[in-house]
Amino acid sequence: MFTFPQRVSFKHCDPAGIVFFPRYFEMINDCMENFFADVLQVPFEKVMPANGVPTAQLSTRFTAPSRHVDRLALSLKVTKVGRTSFSYEMAAACGDEQRFETTGTLVCVNRAGRSTPWPPALKDRLSAEKDQNQ
DSSP: OEEEEEEOOGGGBOTTSBBOHHHHHHHHHHHHHHHHHHTSSOOHHHHTTTEEOOEEEEEEEEOSOOBTTOEEEEEEEEEEEOSSEEEEEEEEEETTEEEEEEEEEEEOEETTSOBOOOOHHHHHHHHHHHHHTO
């Protein structure tokens, strides 16, 4: 399981000092981008010239608020790898208190925006991650 540390900054918060919920989606994307670079060894800038990896599905449940200067740990687990997509589970916690949980699916698309098979090396790495999480 990949874990990404995220400090809650002023920019993430509303005037009450609580994370404004759309900022969580930026954190989710930051975690995913770092997962691609650190675990899959394919940074987004290497994927993007030929393909994109847009989110096709995202379902999130917020369980507790996060506040300015909280230190979150976002944990990502690959749950399914298909020909053109993969699904994941992600959760964020501050210490032992969960803040949100989400499931999502990313799709590999070509420059025309049509789904396309994962490059073989990337699919192999995604499959290895899924197998490690079972």
